[in-house]
Amino acid sequence: MKKTETRIQKKNHSAIKAAGLKVFAQFGFRGSTLDQIAAESGLSKPNILYYFSSKETIYEALLAQLLTDWLQPVRDIDPAGDPVEEILKYAKHKLKMSRLYPRESRLYANEIIQGAPRIKSVLTGELRDVVATLAQLIKNWSEAGLIRVIDPYHLIFSIWAMTQHYADFDVQVQAVLGDGDHFDDAEQYLEDMLRRMLTV
Amino acid sequence: MKKTETRIQKKNHSAIKAAGLKVFAQFGFRGSTLDQIAAESGLSKPNILYYFSSKETIYEALLAQLLTDWLQPVRDIDPAGDPVEEILKYAKHKLKMSRLYPRESRLYANEIIQGAPRIKSVLTGELRDVVATLAQLIKNWSEAGLIRVIDPYHLIFSIWAMTQHYADFDVQVQAVLGDGDHFDDAEQYLEDMLRRMLTV
DNA sequence: AATTAATTTGACCAACTGGTAAAACTAACG
DNA sequence: CGTTAGTTTTACCAGTTGGTCAAATTAATT
Numbered sequence: 001m002k003k004t005e006t007r008i009q010k011k012n013h014s015a016i017k018a019a020g021l022k023v024f025a026q027f028g029f030r031g032s033t034l035d036q037i038a039a040e041s042g043l044s045k046p047n048i049l050y051y052f053s054s055k056e057t058i059y060e061a062l063l064a065q066l067l068t069d070w071l072q073p074v075r076d077i078d079p080a081g082d083p084v085e086e087i088l089k090y091a092k093h094k095l096k097m098s099r100l101y102p103r104e105s106r107l108y109a110n111e112i113i114q115g116a117p118r119i120k121s122v123l124t125g126e127l128r129d130v131v132a133t134l135a136q137l138i139k140n141w142s143e144a145g146l147i148r149v150i151d152p153y154h155l156i157f158s159i160w161a162m163t164q165h166y167a168d169f170d171v172q173v174q175a176v177l178g179d180g181d182h183f184d185d186a187e188q189y190l191e192d193m194l195r196r197m198l199t200v
Numbered sequence: 201m202k203k204t205e206t207r208i209q210k211k212n213h214s215a216i217k218a219a220g221l222k223v224f225a226q227f228g229f230r231g232s233t234l235d236q237i238a239a240e241s242g243l244s245k246p247n248i249l250y251y252f253s254s255k256e257t258i259y260e261a262l263l264a265q266l267l268t269d270w271l272q273p274v275r276d277i278d279p280a281g282d283p284v285e286e287i288l289k290y291a292k293h294k295l296k297m298s299r300l301y302p303r304e305s306r307l308y309a310n311e312i313i314q315g316a317p318r319i320k321s322v323l324t325g326e327l328r329d330v331v332a333t334l335a336q337l338i339k340n341w342s343e344a345g346l347i348r349v350i351d352p353y354h355l356i357f358s359i360w361a362m363t364q365h366y367a368d369f370d371v372q373v374q375a376v377l378g379d380g381d382h383f384d385d386a387e388q389y390l391e392d393m394l395r396r397m398l399t400v
Numbered sequence: 401a402a403t404t405a406a407t408t409t410g411a412c413c414a415a416c417t418g419g420t421a422a423a424a425c426t427a428a429c430g
Numbered sequence: 431c432g433t434t435a436g437t438t439t440t441a442c443c444a445g446t447t448g449g450t451c452a453a454a455t456t457a458a459t460t
Contacts, residue, residue: 030231161365175323
């Protein structure tokens with residue numbers, strides 16, 4: 001398929017995506033301009049359109065990458081593992097993602113807040129299925145007496161909400177707690193919360 | 201001050217703010233246009249600029265209103281009340297806000313995600329102070345043995361994250377759970393979680 | 401070195417952007 | 431009813447937007 005990629009293509013594709021991520025994550029799709037992405041990437045505007053046929057193509061490429069990166073760890077949850085530790089592992093992974101890739105989180109947040117016009121089909125398709133599978137697994141664990149009886153869906157939402165909060169609302173967190181990295185404290189709180197919620 | 205407001209002024213001011221809320225909440229400040237707000241409000245573009253001197257003025261009016269509405273319930277928490285019930289009351293109030301005014305929540309989310317360029321001073325000022333006061337109160341409750349020892353700041357963040365999640369990520373929630381109102385389940389989950397976290 | 405393929409640029413465009421100015425219209429009030 | 435204050439519209443503008451095109455430049459291949 002895309003075996004034939006020049007070193008220049010490789011470099012510029014990733015330069016454009018990096019710039020696009022930065023800009024789109026901050027301003028959303030409609031609030032971002034090709035000129036900004038051009039300036040950020042160091043390429044000229046027509047040059048960008050030589051590699052991506054439109055502004056939307058860049059945006060969609062970023063979203064597609066993001067979705068696969070985010071769904072995989074859900075699939076990696078081991079039904080045979082220790083329930084509490086598996087859920088904790090996933091939650092911590094999600095939090096680490098927020099710490100290391102806050103812009104990806106913000107890009108996604110922007111898209112969802114705006115009604116997910118470009119990925120709604122993924123949400124009601126792939127995402128829905130993956131979450132349904134996980135929810136069923138959690139329910140089984142509950143019924144087997146391995147964890148407390150709990151609404152699996154809202155448990156998942158609470159993990160997503162709390163982990164992404166530290167990326168998406170970073171400015172607010174910094175304003176309240178002062179500048180610095182608060183992810184270690186957040187992780188401790190999250191672990192405490194999940195253990196309390198899951199253990200019988 | 202603004203005692204002298206015609207009935208027409210009153211009507212149009214609120215029509216513009218309603219339209220602006222709808223548009224800004226979906227597209228963020230930069231992604232929104234006066235033409236959209238004009239179309240949504242049923243007024244002409246120059247007519248809008250007769251009531252608000254610029255696009256930014258509308259946006260700022262909305263944000264200002266929002267911030268006072270959001271900070272008040274934090275101040276209303278009663279230090280003399282029952283700690284668990286006071287925190288629960290606040291959390292439920294916040295969740296109800298998400299249910300009734302999801303667009304306000306999205307407007308705020310957009311602003312924060314984009315780095316809060318227009319309200320950073322409020323965050324590091326009023327918001328920070330109000331939260332610090334609440335955090336101190338929670339700490340006192342902890343030390344008095346009325347609630348479990350807990351990081352007050354991350355407790356507050358978790359309440360914000362979870363309640364706002366149901367407004368800001370509504371599309372995702374609907375995609376996963378199916379269309380309908382899921383706030384009752386969310387409230388139950390939230391109450392369960394907070395009781396578990398707060399009771400000794 | 402010559403030829404071809406890949407890359408970059410500059411000039412350009414039509415649609416849209418926030419905002420203005422003045423004229424036309426409507427409501428309020430004595 | 432006439433006058434004034436308040437409101438709305440029409441026409442407009444300069445800057446920005448996503449995107450095009452052909453020419454110029456550079457890299458790869460023979």
